[in-house]
Amino acid sequence: MSTHSHALDEALSEFVRNVSMAGESPLLARLREETSHLEMARMQISVEQGRLMAVLAGAIGARRAVEVGVFTGYSSLTVAHALPPDGKLVALDVSDEWTSVARRYWAEAGVADKIDLRLAPAGESLAAMLAAGEAGTYDFAFIDADKDAYPGYYAQCLELLRPGGLVLIDNMFLHGRVLEPAPDDRAAHIVRDLAHQIFADARVVPSLVPIGDGLLLARKL
Incomplete structure (x- = not known):
């Protein structure tokens, strides 16, 4: 037992990654490797984070999920695998270039029929989903997109979730920038404020x- 979190040094972080990779499918490993060569490779989630997302989606019996920010599809492929055969993931992004990689891997994994990719500004897509009467019908939401819009995405995703549903928000540390944000670091201030807002929600x-x-x-009550 411990009264505080143990800070992970590089050796422990590497141990976590290596253990997590042991449970990674060859297809996910290939997608991760291909993505690592892209200029924006840092936008991909970590392997251990993907494992946690899969566990959480499965633990709540998620059938309907929404993802804000797809990139090359590692997180969406992970979540789609965790959904039942009749499950559905609505994947929101604006980049045809990046999601073309995702679509290729979704097809190879046999989960393309589970994923509804919508290429448009995510705020507009989420608003359309709510306008269509989909509030309270989703089980799982993952947000990993433009940080300035995080508060709006959180509000919209929370409305889409059923009671007991989960919303996950990535990059809440912003590589440490949230500790003492520079005055002109808008994203860091927004993310830091959002963390406090959610804990008071x-x-x-x-x-x-x-x-x-x-x-x-965050689990919706």
């Missing part, structure tokens, strides 16, 4: 997990 039970670049989990 009576509609959810939140937890901030020091995995990857900081993952905030």
